[in-house]
Amino acid sequence: MNNWLIKSEPSVYKWEDLEKDGKVVWDGVRNYAARNHLRAMKKGDLAFFYHSNEGLNIVGIAEVFREHYPDPTARDGDWSAVDFKPYKRLKTPVTLAQMKKDPGLSEMVFIKVSRLSVSPVTEKEYKRIISLSTDV
DNA sequence: GCCAACGTTGGC
């Protein structure tokens, strides 16, 4: 199983919306690197759900329950969508500031390439973030 | 195929 991090602006779609809806279609990604990460996701993979612009923290973990398929919102081009459902809310959100100053997370793709909307998370980074959230 | 110009994202 692989781990991931997906970003969303709370004003557009936030973690609470996912909890309420029970699932979400992750479409509209128009970046090749992010798209390739979506395509690498397998059912059951877990993805940190990060709030950008507001919050600036990871608030929960989403689970892939439908692997990639053609993005229904794509008018042209070769794009993909993935469906997520809520897996678990973090007891304590993990902030960007915490992650930035953590030596164990300095190599994280999310930290190094902050604009990427979908990025891979290593097993070590995953565990470290879980421990920061005190939600073991 | 290079690279300058431009647009977008997102933290600060």
Added chain:
DNA sequence: GCCAACGTTGGC
């Protein structure tokens, strides 16, 4: 609101 980082576009 500013700006750094990055992707995309288009002229040559």
